[in-house]
Amino acid sequence: xxxxxxxxxxxxxxxxxxxxxxxxxxxxxxxxxxxxxxxxxxxxxxxxxxxxxxxxxxxxxxxxxxxxxxxxxxxxxxxxxxxxxxxxxxxxxxxxxxxxxxxxxxxxxxxxxxxxxxxxxxxxxxxxxxxxxxxxxxxxxxxxxxxxxxxxxxxxxxxxxxxxxxxxxxxxxxxxxxxxxxxxxxxxxxxxxxxxxxxxxxxxxxxxxxxxxxxxxxxxxxxxxxxxxxxxxxxxxxxxxxxxxxxxxxxxxxxxx
Numbered sequence: 124x125x126x127x128x129x130x131x132x133x134x135x136x137x138x139x140x141x142x143x144x145x146x147x148x149x150x151x152x153x154x155x156x157x158x159x160x161x162x163x164x165x166x167x168x169x170x171x172x173x174x175x176x177x178x179x180x181x182x183x184x185x186x187x188x189x190x191x192x193x194x195x196x197x198x199x200x201x202x203x204x205x206x207x208x209x210x211x212x213x214x215x216x217x218x219x220x221x222x223x224x225x226x227x228x229x230x231x232x233x234x235x236x237x238x239x240x241x242x243x244x245x246x247x248x249x250x251x252x253x254x255x256x257x258x259x260x261x262x263x264x265x266x267x268x269x270x271x272x273x274x275x276x277x278x279x280x281x282x283x284x285x286x287x288x289x290x291x292x293x294x295x296x297x298x299x300x301x302x303x304x305x306x307x308x309x310x311x312x313x314x315x316x317x318x319x320x321x322x323x324x325x326x327x328x329x330x331x332x333x334x335x336x337x338x339x340x341x342x343x344x345x346x347x348x349x350x351x352x353x354x355x356x357x358x359x360x361x362x363x364x365x366x367x368x369x370x371x372x373x374x375x376x377x378x379x380x
Contacts, residue, residue, distance in 0.1 A: 133258060134233040135177045136320070138170040139221060140197065142240055143208045144185035148352050153183075153240045154191050155356070158363050158370055159377040162350065163188070163240040164195040169371040170238055171196050173250035177232060180225070182217050184208040195375050200228070214332050222323055237319040237332065243359060244345035244368045245317045253340045257320045264334025265321035269312040270347045277301060277308050312339060315347030344368070 142153040142163050154161040163181070170179045181192040181199045184207075189199040201224055207216040214237065222235065236254075238245065257266045277300030279290040294300035300308055318340070325334035345368035350359050362368035 133175075133254070135231075136175060136234040136236060136254070137222075137225070137230075137232040138176040138179040138236050138238055139218060140166050140170070140179065140181045140192070140238050140240060141214070141217060142181055142183040142185075142188050142192065143203065143212075144183065144188055145208065145210060147210070149350070149356055152350060152356070154188055157243055157356075157359060160373050160375070161191055161195075162243055163192060164373055164375070165243040165371045166238045166240045166245065167192060167195045167197045168373045168375075169245055169247050169250060170236075172247040172371065173254070174247075175250055175254045176236070178230070180221065182221050195373070200225070215326065215330060218332050219326050219330070222326055232323055234320060234322050235326075236321075239316040239318075239349075241350045242315070242317045242346070242348065243350065243370055244348050244362075246346070246369065246371055249342070249346045250318065253318055253320060256340060257338070260338050262336060263338045264325045264329075264336045265319060265332070266338045266340050267314055267319050267333065268317035268340045268342050268347055269314050270342050272311050272313040275300070275305060275308050275311055277303070277311070312341075315342060316349040317342050317347045 140163065146152045149155065153163045167179060170176055179197045181197045182203045183189055183192065183199065184203045184205060186202065189202065192199050203217050207220055253266060277291050277294060280287040281290055289299065289301050291300060319332065321332060321334060325331065329335065345362060348359065348368065350356055363370060
């Protein structure tokens with residue numbers, strides 16, 4: 124699909140980009156430069172270029188982050204309260220707060236998408252593909268990005284003292300999953316941070332971000348790559364340098380310094 128404004132003929136949808144300032148494993152990772160631009164810039168640019176959204180809103184508790192987000196074209200109409208910005212704060216708190224604040228300003232949207240800054244290789248066409256798949260599916264509350272897991276839970280264990288129990292003791296007794304070859308095991312998928320899409324009613328009806336009926340969105344190549352640790356950051360830089368992953372185009376000049 125071309126990056127035309129898909130939102131004009133579709134249900135209204137707002138992009139929500141969470142960017143709290145308290146990251147500990149990679150300090151200030153949301154604004155740390157990757158290939159000359161802050162990490163968050165790639166999510167903002169991908170959202171804007173996708174043409175899917177009626178608005179691109181960054182949710183942050185930091186005025187500094189807000190200024191950077193605005194520089195790259197996002198809206199930050201208000202800061203996120205500290206009580207919704209902790210290490211263990213669930214997503215539903217800031218999502219509900221943001222949608223309610225926007226609605227109070229006369230800006231209600233039929234759907235929302237969470238685009239986390241830690242997925243810099245999510246591209247405009249990734250978002251377009253997910254939005255098209257979501258609209259084509261009936262009877263669902265939300266869509267969540269997943270990929271085939273590399274470490275199968277059928278080979279995972281719970282350790283209790285000097286004994287182990289299979290995490291999933293549901294395989295056949297004659298051939299337990301933990302003693303089977305990977306290709307013989309049922310396909311299992313793990314969620315990644317690339318994106319989520321849901322109808323806004325889900326937040327207000329169920330007070331969750333996913334609802335009860337969730338459809339999969341299968342990411343490709345580096346679309347689901349997530350930066351959460353120093354190792355992830357080094358790998359992201361390596362993939363950019365070697366061309367094994369592609370970043371969204373950014374037209375805004377690099378930040379000074």
